[in-house]
Amino acid sequence: MQRDVANLEATGKLHLDWHPRLVQGLLQTPAYAREIIAAAHPEGPQLDAAVAARMARQSLLYDPTTTLRFLIGEAALRWPIASMTTLVGQLDRLLLFASEGTVDFGIVPFEVPFGAFSYHAWSILAERANNEPDLVEIGLETAKVDITDPEQTTAYRDAFERMSLVALKGEAAVALIRRIRLELQRRPC
Template sequence: MADVEATGRLHLDWHPRLVQGLLQTPDYAREIFRCAYSDGPELQAAVAARMARQALLFDSGTTLRFLIGEAALRWPIETARTLVSQLDRLLLFLADGTANIGIVPFSAPFGAFSYHAWSVLAERDEGLPDLVEIGLETAKVDITDPEQTTAYREAFERLSAVALTGDRAMELIRQIRQELTDS
C-alpha cells in the first residue's frame, strides 16, 4: 500500500465510518486489525506497517485531503477510551495543519453522501493514470478508467462542499469527545 501511495502527489480520501489509516493512533489501528487478526505477531506487524505509512503525512510534496463521516467520530471500534484518544489526535492534526481534514456531518444533504469508502491517487509519477482504490470485505477494487476516476474526484468535491473544516470541525469533534467522556 505504501508503494502505491508514494506514486501520487494528490490523495483524496473519503471514509463514512472509520478514521483513515494515515490518521489513526496505534490503539485505534489495533482495534480495527483485531477484527481480522488475533493478538500476536500478525496483529503487531499490521499496526507497525500502518504507523510506518504515516510518514507520508510529513511529505511536503504530497497533498493529502481527508473527509471523514460523522459516524466515524461516534462509533467506537472496541472502546470509547480509544476513540477519545483518536479524536484527540484529529484535533491535533486540525490545530497544527498537519492534515487537511473535513468532517461530513449527519446534517449534510443526503445527495452529497457516498455510501462506501474510497481513495483517489492523482498526479501520479511517470504519467500513471489516476487511481481509485475501494476496499471491500474480501477484496480491493482498483479503478483507472478516466471517466470513473473523474466521477470519484467530483464526488469528493461534493462532499468537501458540505464538510466542516477548521474551527467548525474542531467544535464538532470536541462536542462528540465530551459526549463520549460523559457517558
Template sequence: MPNSPLVPTVRRRRLGATLRKLRNDAGLTLDEAATAMGWQSPKMSKIENAVQAIRPNDLAALLDVYGVTDPEARGTLDRLCKDAGKRGWWQTYSGIVLPPYADYISLESDAEQICDWAPLLVPGLLQTAAYARETIAGITTRTPEEVAALAEVRMARQSVLTRPGSPLELWAILHEAALHQRFAARPATMREQLRRLLDVSDMPNVTVQIMPLASTPHPGLEGGFTLARFPRPVPDVVLLENLGRAAYVEGDNAAPFARAYERIRAAALSVEDSLVRIAELEEGLRK
C-alpha cells in the same frame, strides 16, 4: 533455467498506463509508436500492459517520439521507471501485508495528494496505534501477532505526512458516525483518536472535514473511496475497498470520483466547524 516471469508492480502498471495515454494523445497507433522506436508491436504492447519493463534510456527516446518536452513530466516518468522494480519498506512484512495492500502502500508513498472519503473508519494515515490495533482485530481474523504487525505497518505509513521536501497532502472527509465507535476493552481509544484528529489538523498539509449525521444526500452514500493524485502526467488512481478486497479505477475512469469528491466536500461541515464538532465529541468522552 528460464527467467522468472516479470511480476507487474503497481508502479509499472501506472507507467504503462501513462505511456498508453501519451501515445493516444500523440495520435499514434501501437504499430506506429513501435516502428518509430525500431521495435516490434508486441514489445510496445507488453510495456504498456506492464508485462515488460522499459529502460530509462528507451523511456527518454519514447517521450521524444510522443513530443513530451516538459522537464517536470519527464522527470516524474523517469523516477517512476527507475523505481518500478524497487522494494518498498513494507515488503519486509511480506508474510503479513497481502499484495492488494502492498499495492496501495506503494501508491500512497508515490502520491502527492490523497483525497479520502471515509464513511466507516478513521483513515489509516490519521489513526492512533491503539485505534489501529482495535479495528484490525475487530474486522479481521488475524492472530494477535499479525494484528500487532499490521498496526506497525499502519503507523509506518504515516511517515508520508512528514517526508522531507514533499510531504503528502491529505484531505480526509470522515462521516460523523465513524467517530461514535466505542471500544469496550479500551474505552479511552476513541477519545485519544479524536485528540489525534485535532492535533494532526494543525499540520499545513492535512485537512479534515466531518460529514454530519444530518447531512443532505451526496455521492458518498454509495460507499467510501480513496483518490490518489500524482505529479503529472501520471493519471489519478481510485481505490475501492471492501472486506479485504481491493479494486482500482485508473486514468479517465477516475474522473467521476474526483467530481464526486467535490460534491461530498461541499456537503460536509466546513473545516472550522468540523474541528469544533471533533472537539465537542472529544470533550463529551471525558465526562
C-alpha cells in the same frame, strides 16, 4: 499488506481519501489501528508488525511534495471499533489535524445533505509517477477494487469535491470533535 499500501501511496502526489465510518490509516493512533486490524484479522499472528507498518506509513504526512486531503463522516467520530477509550484517544489526535492544518481534513456532519452517492469508502491517488492514470481504490469486506477508467475516476473526484464543500474544517471541525468527545466521556461504560 501495509508495505504494499505504502508502496502504492508513494506513486501519487495527490491523495483524496473518504471514509464514512472509520478514521483513515494515515490519521490513526496505534491503539485505533490495533483495534481495526484485530477486528479484520482476528487470527492474525503479526498484529504488532501490522500496526508498526501502518504507523510507519504516516511519514507521508510530513512529505512536503504530497497533498493529502481527508474527509470522514461524523459516524467515524461516534462509533468505537472495540473500546470507547480508544475512540476518545483517536478524537484527540483528530483535534490536532483539524486545528493544525498540516493536512486538509474535514468532517461531513450528519445534519447536512452531502450531495454525493457514497455508501462506501474510497481513496484516490492522482498526479501519479510515470504518468500513470488516477487510481480509485475501494476497500470491500473481502476484496479491493481498483478503478483507473478516467470517466469513473472523475466521478469519484467530483463526489469528493461535493462532499468537501459541506465538510466542517478548521475551528468548525474542532468544535464538533470536542462536543462529541465530551458526549462520549459522559456515557456510562
